Amino acid sequence: MNDFDVIVIGGGPAGVQAALAASSAGLSVALFDENPQAGGQVYRAPHADMAAYGDADREAGDALRRVLGSSAVRVFLAHSVWAVTGDYRVDAVGPEGPLHCCARALIVATGTTERVVPFDGWTTPGVIGLAAATILLKAQGVLPGRTTLVGGCGPLLAAVAAKTIAGGGEVVAIADIASSADWLCTLPALVTRPDLLAQGFAWWRAIRRAGTPRYARHTLERVEPVGERLRATLAPCDASGRPVAGARRTADVDCVAVGHGLVPSTEITRLLRARHRYVRAAGGWIANTDRDGRTSRERLYVCGDGAGIAGAAAAAAHGTLAGLVCARDLGANDAIASTAAIEAARASHARNARFGRAMGRMMALREGHVQGIGADTTVCRCEDVTRAEIEAACMAGAQDVNQLKAWTRCGMGPCQGRSCGDVAAELQMHGVPGKTRESIGAFSARTPLRPVAVEALTGTYTYEDIPIPKAAPL
Numbered sequence: 001m002n003d004f005d006v007i008v009i010g011g012g013p014a015g016v017q018a019a020l021a022a023s024s025a026g027l028s029v030a031l032f033d034e035n036p037q038a039g040g041q042v043y044r045a046p047h048a049d050m051a052a053y054g055d056a057d058r059e060a061g062d063a064l065r066r067v068l069g070s071s072a073v074r075v076f077l078a079h080s081v082w083a084v085t086g087d088y089r090v091d092a093v094g095p096e097g098p099l100h101c102c103a104r105a106l107i108v109a110t111g112t113t114e115r116v117v118p119f120d121g122w123t124t125p126g127v128i129g130l131a132a133a134t135i136l137l138k139a140q141g142v143l144p145g146r147t148t149l150v151g152g153c154g155p156l157l158a159a160v161a162a163k164t165i166a167g168g169g170e171v172v173a174i175a176d177i178a179s180s181a182d183w184l185c186t187l188p189a190l191v192t193r194p195d196l197l198a199q200g201f202a203w204w205r206a207i208r209r210a211g212t213p214r215y216a217r218h219t220l221e222r223v224e225p226v227g228e229r230l231r232a233t234l235a236p237c238d239a240s241g242r243p244v245a246g247a248r249r250t251a252d253v254d255c256v257a258v259g260h261g262l263v264p265s266t267e268i269t270r271l272l273r274a275r276h277r278y279v280r281a282a283g284g285w286i287a288n289t290d291r292d293g294r295t296s297r298e299r300l301y302v303c304g305d306g307a308g309i310a311g312a313a314a315a316a317a318h319g320t321l322a323g324l325v326c327a328r329d330l331g332a333n334d335a336i337a338s339t340a341a342i343e344a345a346r347a348s349h350a351r352n353a354r355f356g357r358a359m360g361r362m363m364a365l366r367e368g369h370v371q372g373i374g375a376d377t378t379v380c381r382c383e384d385v386t387r388a389e390i391e392a393a394c395m396a397g398a399q400d401v402n403q404l405k406a407w408t409r410c411g412m413g414p415c416q417g418r419s420c421g422d423v424a425a426e427l428q429m430h431g432v433p434g435k436t437r438e439s440i441g442a443f444s445a446r447t448p449l450r451p452v453a454v455e456a457l458t459g460t461y462t463y464e465d466i467p468i469p470k471a472a473p474l
Contacts, residue, residue: 004030004074006326007090007103009081009268012040013312014304014319015109016064019073021323021345022107025332030074030101032081032092034450038065040111041131042312044138056199057138076101082448084268088299093456105299105326108269109319112262112283112305113418116152117241117369118377118387121223122258126230130156130259133164143169145255149232151175151220152259154363155200160257162203165210172251174207175218175234177241177260177369178362189358193313196355219243219369223256232256240368261363263422264306270445272297278437281361282308284422285442291346293322294329301326309363311356314349321345370426379427380420382413390424394431400441401425414451417443 004027008019011033023029031038037045043061068075079094088106092099114131116122126145130152133144137160147170150161161171190197207214221235221243229252236246262283266276269287275296276285286308293301303322304315324345328337373379375388385408398404401411401424410424411417417424425440432440 002099002101004028004101004103005330005332006030006105006107006323007032007088007101008107008109008323009033009084009090010040010109010111010304010306011035011038011075011077012109012111012304012315013043013064014111014306014315014322015040015107016068017316017319018107018109018301018303018323018326019319020067020071021320021336022327022332023071023073025324025327025336027327027330027332028074029072030076030090030103031068032076032079032090034078034080036078038068038075038077040312041134044135046139047141055138080450080452081268082450082452084271084449086272093452097459098457105301105330106268106272107293107301107303107319107322107326108287108306109302109304109315109322110265110268110306111315112264112309114259115261115263115363115365115422116258116419117260117365117423118373118379119220119222120374120377122220123378123381124223124225124230126225126254127223127256127258130160130257133160133255133257137163137167141167143167144257145253146170147172147253148255148257149173149175149251149253150257151218151232151234152261153177154259154261155359156259158200158203158207161212162206165206165212171207171210171212172253173234173249174212174214175220176214176216177219177237177366179216179239182239182362186358186362189354192351193355196313215249218249219372220256220258221248226252229254230256237372238368239366241366241370242368242372260369261365262305262309262360263418264308265418266306266442267416267418267445267449269295269297269300269302269306270442271447271449272300274300274302276442279308280364280437281357283360283363284365292325292342293318294325299326299329309356309360310349310353311359314352314356317345317348317352321349365422365426367426367430370423371430373423373427379424380408380410380413380417382415382419383409383411385410385420385424387427390427391431394428398428399432399435400439401428402441402444404428405443411443416446416449 039061079092083091222233235243275288303318
């Protein structure tokens with residue numbers, strides 16, 4: 001039976017809570033996630049061979065998975081959703097092959113993609129994203145490197161550095177684009193979540209005890225291989241992230257872990273033609289929603305960081321809110337999807353989002369940072385498109401990102417622009433007079449939403465299995 005009242009795409013805290021809320025109201029619910037276990041990035045499940053330890057994120061993730069496992073939600077893990085149609089048919093590929101499900105309503109909780117603003121050498125082996133480093137540390141118990149340099153912006157700097165140190169690795173330095181004053185400005189929002197503030201202080205205590213220097217207002221300028229190691233060059237930068245004159249610092253390391261914030265994943269809502277807007281502080285393009293997650297398209301909802309960066313705690317509350325509102329819209333059990341329950345979820349989301357949105361502003365794309373990219377630096381690593389090629393297309397008349405895509409192949413690779421789209425559009429905005437991020441637009445979303453092997457859809461066959469129609473009579 002593949003017909004459901006609600007399909008939820010995304011198994012992080014937002015998606016799981018949305019599925020649980022809708023299911024508790026008596027709806028039949030299916031949950032899809034491409035990972036083998038639910039939890040998302042923050043509550044990523046560890047490998048089975050990893051020893052148990054008292055990490056708060058792991059405990060919260062285990063609790064979330066237990067509740068999901070004991071619920072009536074039909075869970076499709078290790079399934080990549082590659083197509084969604086307007087009648088809310090979802091096509092996916094999993095361990096047992098392809099399948100499709102249909103639903104009356106769709107809740108999108110697909111989270112974010114990490115942003116890395118390109119610099120010379122950012123595609124060198126050994127340079128990884130902060131999110132990738134987190135996966136290694138949390139899910140595999142593997143250090144990014146024996147010696148690591150951590151760079152970029154936002155709270156993941158401290159998280160990755162502290163976990164690397166706790167795992168026995170050495171963090172040679174932290175290069176933070178933000179200043180100490182920038183962090184102090186977030187304090188009013190941080191005190192609303194004393195638990196997370198305490199966690200942050202614990203990370204920085206561990207970092208200080210290890211003697212790891214933090215270079216504020218510094219950015220990665222270059223990474224180059226030196227023998228079997230990497231040499232990272234750090235440059236001072238201004239408040240916009242643009243490198244400025246001043247002494248450069250270098251560090252020889254095994255790994256460079258870098259990240260410049262998060263970009264909401266909007267492929268599905270763009271594919272379904274929901275209305276969107278560009279909000280820099282929220283991470284970029286987000287679907288237009290009301291306070292409960294309803295989009296401009298009937299019975300299509302968005303929750304979690306995919307609706308704007310607000311953090312894991314806010315994502316969970318937002319998921320509960322979207323699930324309850326969806327249940328009410330579909331005429332489900334009013335005792336569960338009551339006004340009081342919805343108001344409580346709204347209040348929880350608003351309270352937790354204040355902290356997360358402050359962190360989102362710290363990770364917002366900085367215009368000067370993008371303007372500091374070198375002319376010969378690769379922007380689209382899938383298709384090896386450089387900044388100079390993007391600017392040449394702009395000078396030749398490319399007026400929006402889809403025209404840029406057609407002329408340069410930027411965004412045509414396996415990631416379909418998830419890695420390069422934000423930066424390429426920012427460069428084009430500055431390269432075409434009078435343009436804004438709204439008028440530049442976003443890459444058109446197309447199926448397949450994720451790379452899918454042809455054999456996964458067709459199965460095993462020989463040419464003899466292909467039906468050949470008889471020739472028409474002359």
